Amino acid sequence: MIKRDNFIRCHVCETVNYDNENNLLCRRCNSTLHQPAYISFHRTLAFLITAIILYIPANLYPILISKQLGVNTESTIIGGVIHLWEAGSYPIAIIILVASVFVPLLKFIFLIYLLIATKYNVNSSRVDKHKLFYITEAIGPWSMIDVFVVIILSVLIHFSGVQVFPGAGATSFALMVFFTMLSALSFDTKLIKKEFK
Amino acid sequence: MITNRELDQFIICKKCDTLHRKIPLHKGGKALCSKCETLIYRRDDKMIENTLALVITTLISLIVAFKFTIITININGLEQSLTLTSLFTVLVEHQLYIVGIMFLFLIVIFPLMILSSMFFILFFMKIEKYGYSVKRLLILLSHLKHWSMIDIFFISLLVAMVKLFDYARIELGVSFIALILTLILELIITKNISFHELWQKHDTIYGDDDD
Numbered sequence: 001m002i003k004r005d006n007f008i009r010c011h012v013c014e015t016v017n018y019d020n021e022n023n024l025l026c027r028r029c030n031s032t033l034h035q036p037a038y039i040s041f042h043r044t045l046a047f048l049i050t051a052i053i054l055y056i057p058a059n060l061y062p063i064l065i066s067k068q069l070g071v072n073t074e075s076t077i078i079g080g081v082i083h084l085w086e087a088g089s090y091p092i093a094i095i096i097l098v099a100s101v102f103v104p105l106l107k108f109i110f111l112i113y114l115l116i117a118t119k120y121n122v123n124s125s126r127v128d129k130h131k132l133f134y135i136t137e138a139i140g141p142w143s144m145i146d147v148f149v150v151i152i153l154s155v156l157i158h159f160s161g162v163q164v165f166p167g168a169g170a171t172s173f174a175l176m177v178f179f180t181m182l183s184a185l186s187f188d189t190k191l192i193k194k195e196f197k
Numbered sequence: 198m199i200t201n202r203e204l205d206q207f208i209i210c211k212k213c214d215t216l217h218r219k220i221p222l223h224k225g226g227k228a229l230c231s232k233c234e235t236l237i238y239r240r241d242d243k244m245i246e247n248t249l250a251l252v253i254t255t256l257i258s259l260i261v262a263f264k265f266t267i268i269t270i271n272i273n274g275l276e277q278s279l280t281l282t283s284l285f286t287v288l289v290e291h292q293l294y295i296v297g298i299m300f301l302f303l304i305v306i307f308p309l310m311i312l313s314s315m316f317f318i319l320f321f322m323k324i325e326k327y328g329y330s331v332k333r334l335l336i337l338l339s340h341l342k343h344w345s346m347i348d349i350f351f352i353s354l355l356v357a358m359v360k361l362f363d364y365a366r367i368e369l370g371v372s373f374i375a376l377i378l379t380l381i382l383e384l385i386i387t388k389n390i391s392f393h394e395l396w397q398k399h400d401t402i403y404g405d406d407d408d
């Protein structure tokens with residue numbers, strides 16, 4: 001008799017394990033299969049809150065500072081996007097807007113939804129939740145584009161008269177991406193299944 | 198209770214978590230998930246040899262990409278070039294240590310670790326020795342695979358070049374070509390290989406009781 005809920009996939013080596021609540025380790029690679037659900041839940045939540053807090057300075061502090069003949073001009077992420085839009089380079093403006101504003105926000109919303117949905121058994125399709133998690137994991141690192149662009153520009157525009165360098169926003173933005181990735185990685189897909197028990 | 202042999206007959210889709218029973222495939226065949234049509238496994242008898250060749254090439258081109266100039270810009274006769282060393286010099290000069298360390302790991306250390314551990318896995322599998330090391334490396338690889346950002350770095354490079362297009366003359370360096378080559382090869386490798394297949398090969402070559 002095969003029941004779907006009795007099988008779980010090891011997240012490290014992708015093998016199928018028979019789940020009888022006693023086997024704590026994967027049969028092939030010995031990584032942990034079971035941990036109390038609240039550990040994963042709280043870890044994901046903690047990383048997510050850290051990321052959301054870091055998102056505030058990432059947007060308020062300048063990500064790029066340009067120094068021209070001794071005068072400093074600072075620009076934030078949104079400021080940079082507006083500047084690019086006004087200068088007429090629409091594709092780049094859209095790439096930066098999507099990668100550094102929409103992607104982090106989408107990740108926050110997806111993860112909050114997944115956490116609430118698994119905690120309070122929101123009645124929606126299990127397959128959809130798995131797909132949502134898959135998307136969250138896949139789009140995660142792409143928000144780093146803005147930080148990398150700023151670093152590359154600061155290397156190339158490095159003359160005695162004109163200089164460009166990353167501001168405090170770049171550090172908090174990079175850390176924000178790092179913590180959202182950790183948050184997505186520590187989310188346990190088995191939590192999604194729990195509602196059926 | 199179900200035995201391990203029977204469990205090996207099952208596979209769970211990584212995208213939508215649907216359980217499937219495996220069916221034997223003909224040479225070069227592919228199996229798709231019945232719900233979301235993601236590729237779940239395939240049969241490729243020459244996988245180890247082909248991928249090993251690709252991994253060695255990628256490793257060489259990645260080292261070339263790190264060694265030489267990526268791009269050089271020229272603004273009214275003033276030249277500035279982007280290399281890995283100039284990148285870290287600038288980051289240290291502006292005291293951005295956190296970004297610098299993240300950059301070092303995401304762009305340099307993790308990609309090199311991923312490729313070299315892949316090389317050792319495939320090489321050991323080819324000579325059919327050191328089963329335990331292969332297992333440890335496979336576990337390491339599954340933790341590392343999310344943390345390589347070379348592709349994102351390349352897109353950022355293109356964005357930065359478009360931004361500079363109006364002010365400066367841009368010359369592409371050797372590393373730029375090497376970077377493109379690395380990305381294409383990495384794409385082929387990820388298309389060619391899956392962790393599921395690597396683990397399966399590990400099981401068939403070394404058996405279940407290697408440690």
